[in-house]
Amino acid sequence: MGNRSTKKSVDDEVKEALERKDEALAAAKIQVYLEEEKNVPLNIAITGETGSGKSTFVNAIRGVGDDDEEAAPTGVVETTMEATPYLHPNFTNVKLWDLPGVGTMNFTAAKYLKEVGLEKFDFFIIVSADRFRENDVKLAKEIQKMKKEFYFVCSKIDVDIENEKRKREFNEEKTLKQIRDNCTQGLQDQGFESPQVFLVSSRELHLYDFPLLVETLERELPDHKKNAFLLAMPNTSLEMIDRKKKAFKSKIKYLATLSAAVAGVPVPGLSVAVDLSLLVSVVTQYVFGFNLDIPSLKRLSNYTGVPYEELKEVIMSPLAATIITPDLLLRILVQTAGMALLMAVEEGSRFIPILGIPFSMVLSFTFTYKALNLVLDMLAEDAKRVLHKSCGVNG
Numbered sequence: 078m079g080n081r082s083t084k085k086s087v088d089d090e091v092k093e094a095l096e097r098k099d100e101a102l103a104a105a106k107i108q109v110y111l112e113e114e115k116n117v118p119l120n121i122a123i124t125g126e127t128g129s130g131k132s133t134f135v136n137a138i139r140g141v142g143d144d145d146e147e148a149a150p151t152g153v154v155e156t157t158m159e160a161t162p163y164l165h166p167n168f169t170n171v172k173l174w175d176l177p178g179v180g181t182m183n184f185t186a187a188k189y190l191k192e193v194g195l196e197k198f199d200f201f202i203i204v205s206a207d208r209f210r211e212n213d214v215k216l217a218k219e220i221q222k223m224k225k226e227f228y229f230v231c232s233k234i235d236v237d238i239e240n241e242k243r244k245r246e247f248n249e250e251k252t253l254k255q256i257r258d259n260c261t262q263g264l265q266d267q268g269f270e271s272p273q274v275f276l277v278s279s280r281e282l283h284l285y286d287f288p289l290l291v292e293t294l295e296r297e298l299p300d301h302k303k304n305a306f307l308l309a310m311p312n313t314s315l316e317m318i319d320r321k322k323k324a325f326k327s328k329i330k331y332l333a334t335l336s337a338a339v340a341g342v343p344v345p346g347l348s349v350a351v352d353l354s355l356l357v358s359v360v361t362q363y364v365f366g367f368n369l370d371i372p373s374l375k376r377l378s379n380y381t382g383v384p385y386e387e388l389k390e391v392i393m394s395p396l397a398a399t400i401i402t403p404d405l406l407l408r409i410l411v412q413t414a415g416m417a418l419l420m421a422v423e424e425g426s427r428f429i430p431i432l433g434i435p436f437s438m439v440l441s442f443t444f445t446y447k448a449l450n451l452v453l454d455m456l457a458e459d460a461k462r463v464l465h466k467s468c469g470v471n472g
C-alpha cells in the first residue's frame with residue numbers, strides 16, 4: 078500500500094487533468110481513489126480468556142446472531158490456537174479475528190502473538206468478563222512493545238446490572254463505577270497506571286461504552302482506515318449515524334466530478350449508463366453502511382427481538398429494505414431529485430461562463446451532487462428511526 082494516493086494528491090491530480098481537458102484521466106484518477114477507499118483492509122483482533130465473551134462480541138459487532146450459520150461459535154471450549162477471521166457481512170474488507178485465549182495455549186505472550194500473526198492486525202481488543210489477569214496484562218505489554226494499539230473491554234455488563242438490580246438500593250451509575258473500578262484494579266495491580274476500560278454488553282451494544290469505544294477507535298486509527306472502520310460498526314447512537322453520513326458526504330464531490338468528467342467524454346449515451354451503475358453502487362454502499370439492506374434489517378430484528386415488519390414500517394426511503402436496481406434508482410432519483418435537477422439546470426447555467434466547461438458537465442456535476450446528498454439525508458433519517466424503533470435510542 079506504499080503508493081496509495083493521498084487525498085490531497087487526488088484533488089491535485091484531478092484538477093490538473095481537468096485543466097488540461099483530459100476528462101478521461103480525471104475520471105480514471107477518481108475511480109482508482111474510490112476503489113482504494115472501498116477496499117481498505119482492516120483487521121481487528123479480539124482476544125482474552127476463554128469464556129470472557131470474545132466470540133459473542135465478534136458476532137454482535139457483525140450483527141450476526143449466535144446461532145446464525147456464519148456466526149462465531151459461542152460457549153465452546155477453545156481447542157485450537159488458530160485465529161479465526163470473520164468477515165463483516167456488508168464490508169468484507171473488514172475482518173474480525175476471534176483469537177483463542179492466551180491462557181489456554183500455555184505460551185508466553187510473545188510466542189502467542191507470533192503464532193496468531195500479530196503483524197496483520199490493526200489493533201487488539203482484550204476482553205475480560207470481570208477483572209483483567211496476569212495473562213491479559215502480559216499480552217497488552219507485549220502488544221505495546223510491538224508498537225500496536227490495544228483496548229480493554231469489560232464484557233457482559235448486562236449480567237452484572239441484572240444481578241445488582243435484585244438488591245434494594247440499586248443505582249446504575251454506582252454499579253457501573255464499581256464494575257469499572259473492579260475491572261481496572263487488575264490492570265493497576267500489574268502496573269498500568271490509568272488504563273481506560275470500556276464497559277460493554279454484547280447483548281445491547283447501544284448501552285454503556287460501546288459507542289464511546291467506536292468513537293475512540295475512530296479517532297485513533299490512521300486517517301485512511303477511519304471510514305472503513307466506522308462504516309462497519311453497527312449503528313448504536315445517533316451521533317454515529319451522523320458521522321457515517323459525514324464520511325459518505327466527503328466522497329460526494331469526487332463522485333460528482335466523476336460523473337461530470339464522464340459527461341465530458343463525447344460518447345453519446347455513455348454518460349447516463351456509467352453514471353447510473355456508479356450511482357447504484359454508491360447508494361448500495363450507503364444502504365449497507367446504515368444497515369438498511371434486507372439481510373441487515375433481518376439480523377437486527379433477530380438481535381433485538383423487534384419484528385422485521387415493525388422495523389420496515391419506520392423506513393420512508395424507497396431505496397432502503399429493497400434491492401437497488403438501475404431502473405429503481407433512476408425512477409427514485411427522478412422523483413426525489415427532480416426538483417434538484419431543475420435547480421441544477423438553473424444554477425448550472427450560471428456557472429458556465431466562469432468554468433468554461435461544457436454545460437453537460439456542469440449539469441452532471443450538480444445533479445449527482447444534489448441527488449446523492451438528498452438520498453444520503455433520507456437514508457440517514459431512516460437509520461435513525463430504525464435505531465429508535467429497535468432499541469429506543471432517541472435524539
Ligand SMILES: Nc1nc2c(ncn2[C@@H]2O[C@H](COP(=O)(O)OP(=O)(O)O)[C@@H](O)[C@H]2O)c(=O)[nH]1
Pocket residue numbers: 125126127128129130131132133134150151152153232233234235236277278279280
Ligand atoms: N448476558 C451476556 N452473556 C454473554 C455476553 N457475552 C458473552 N456471553 C455469554 O458468555 C458465554 C461465553 O461467551 P463466548 O463468546 O463463547 O466466550 P469466548 O470463549 O471468549 O469466545 C456464552 O454463553 C455467551 O452467551 C454478554 O455480553 N452478555
Ligand SMILES: [Mg+2]
Pocket residue numbers: 131132133150151152153155175
Ligand atoms: Mg470463543
